[in-house]
Amino acid sequence: MSTEEFLQANEQYAANFNKPDRSLFKNMIIVTCMDPRLNPYEQLGLKFGEAIHIRNAGGSAKEALRSIMVAQHFIGVNGTISIFHHKDCGMSRVTTSQMRDLVKKATPGRDDVAAEVDTIDFHHIVHIEGSVKADVKFLTESPLVLKGTKITGWVYDVDTGKISKVDEAIAVGA
Amino acid sequence: MSTEEFLQANEQYAANFNKPDRSLFKNMIIVTCMDPRLNPYEQLGLKFGEAIHIRNAGGSAKEALRSIMVAQHFIGVNGTISIFHHKDCGMSRVTTSQMRDLVKKATPGRDDVAAEVDTIDFHHIVHIEGSVKADVKFLTESPLVLKGTKITGWVYDVDTGKISKVDEAIAVGA
Structure with a gap:
C-alpha cells in the first residue's frame, strides 16, 4: 500500500x-x-x-x-x-551467525558494520x-x-x- | 480473556x-x-x-x-x-530516569536489579x-x-x- x-x-x-x-x-x-x-x-x-x-x-x-x-x-x-x-x-530458519554473515555480505568493506552486527543477538x-x-x-x-x-x-x-x-x-x- | x-x-x-x-x-x-x-x-x-x-x-x-x-x-x-x-x-509521559526509579522502588534492596535497570534506555x-x-x-x-x-x-x-x-x-x- x-x-x-x-x-x-x-x-x-x-x-x-x-x-x-x-x-x-x-x-x-x-x-x-x-x-x-x-x-x-x-x-x-x-x-x-x-x-x-x-x-x-x-x-x-x-x-x-x-x-x-x-x-x-x-x-x-x-x-x-x-x-x-x-x-x-523465519527465526527458526536462520541463525544469529547466518544473519551476521548476510549483513556483512551486503555491506562489503565496512569493518564498522561487521563489528556492530557481531554484537547483535538475533534470538534465533x-x-x-x-x-x-x-x-x-x-x-x-x-x-x-x-x-x-x-x-x-x-x-x-x-x-x-x-x-x-x-x-x-x-x-x-x- | x-x-x-x-x-x-x-x-x-x-x-x-x-x-x-x-x-x-x-x-x-x-x-x-x-x-x-x-x-x-x-x-x-x-x-x-x-x-x-x-x-x-x-x-x-x-x-x-x-x-x-x-x-x-x-x-x-x-x-x-x-x-x-x-x-x-505512555512513552511521552514517562522518562527513562523515571522508569528506572519506578522499577527500583518496586524491587527494594536489590542492587543487582538497580544496576541492570540503569543500563536500559527506555526510548522515551x-x-x-x-x-x-x-x-x-x-x-x-x-x-x-x-x-x-x-x-x-x-x-x-x-x-x-x-x-x-x-x-x-x-x-x-x-
Missing part, C-alpha cells in the same frame, strides 16, 4: 471512529512474532483496546522486556503475559516449543517482571490457524 | 481458516507502539498477510532494528518502512513529531538498513482515529 492508500483507508476508518473501552486497557500483554501471517485480533478474538501487543522477529520475550516493564510498572497492567511463537517462523529459534518454554522461564524468573504475574506460552500453527498452549507459570519477581 | 476464551475464539477462527496470499508477504514493514488503542489492520486498511508488523513501547525504530534486519536481509522484504508514533503515548519521547522524525533519520542513515528503502513517518491521533504523515526519506545504506 502506498501513502495515498494508507490515507484513503484511514479516512474511511476515522469517519466511523469510536474510542475503545478504557476499562480494557490494563487486561493483558501479548507477545508475538512480526510475521504477516499473525493477526491476533482475528486469531484470538481480541476486542479493540483489550491487549498491549508487542511484536518482534520471533516473538522474543527478551527483546520485549523493556516494553513489558513500561506496561507493568508505568501503565499498571496487571493481567497475564501470553507469549506466542509460531510454526515455520532452535525448537519452537522449546523456545516458548525458554521465554516463559525467562519472564518467570526475571526480577524485572512483577511477582505473581501469570505467564502463558503458546504455539500458533500458520497452516491450520490453530493455537495450542505449551506452558504456564507464575512470575517469582524480585 | 482467559486461556479458555483464547481457545474458544481460536476454534471458531480455525474452523474458517484461509491462508493469506503469499505474494503480499514482502510488501512492507510497519513499526507502531504496543498501545491497545492501535490496530493497524483497521486503521490502515491492511489486508491479512500484507505487512511485517513490529510493535514495542513507543514504536521505537532503534529497538525495531534487529527485526528490520531480519525482514530485509533474510526474508527479502523490499518495500517501505513506515514508522507510526501516536498522541498521548519528548515531542511526538520530533520523535517520528528522529526515528526516520535513524533508519535513513543506518548502514544496517538496505540502501534505497523508502522510510515514511506518521502520527496517529488516538482521539480522532486519523493518521498524518510527518516525514519521508530514502535510506542511504552502507
